[in-house]
Amino acid sequence: MQIKAKALSRFFTAFTFAAAAILFSATGAEANYDDCPGGSVCLFNDSNGTGFYRALPRCGLQNLDPGNRKAVSSVRTHGNPVELFDEKDVNVGRVGTWTKTNLSLAENDRAVKANVIC
Numbered sequence: 204m205q206i207k208a209k210a211l212s213r214f215f216t217a218f219t220f221a222a223a224a225i226l227f228s229a230t231g232a233e234a235n236y237d238d239c240p241g242g243s244v245c246l247f248n249d250s251n252g253t254g255f256y257r258a259l260p261r262c263g264l265q266n267l268d269p270g271n272r273k274a275v276s277s278v279r280t281h282g283n284p285v286e287l288f289d290e291k292d293v294n295v296g297r298v299g300t301w302t303k304t305n306l307s308l309a310e311n312d313r314a315v316k317a318n319v320i321c
């Protein structure tokens with residue numbers, strides 16, 4: 204019985220650490236503009252460079268990460284500007300070089316593709 208209680212205690216200790224790790228990583232995942240790697244274009248789902256984000260992996264026209272589709276609300280660019288396109292390939296926004304910006308209401312939550320101009 205003593206051994207069983209000890210094992211149970213270990214299990215709950217491990218569980219507590221795992222839960223804490225999940226909470227910590229959820230907090231740690233809260234992005235900001237400075238998380239965008241140098242030279243990249245980063246698309247954030249919330250305003251002011253927050254929320255889920257992805258750095259676009261290359262130059263040229265590309266589909267957005269599924270987590271960014273129709274959700275992008277702010278953008279950080281370094282040396283390359285980016286154009287955003289909706290599902291009908293209509294250009295819904297452009298962000299110039301060296302910029303941190305919220306998208307306008309007309310641009311917000313619409314992009315499914317992006318063209319990084321290199």
Ligand SMILES: [Ca+2]
Nearest residue numbers: 248274275276
């Ligand atoms: Ca959004």
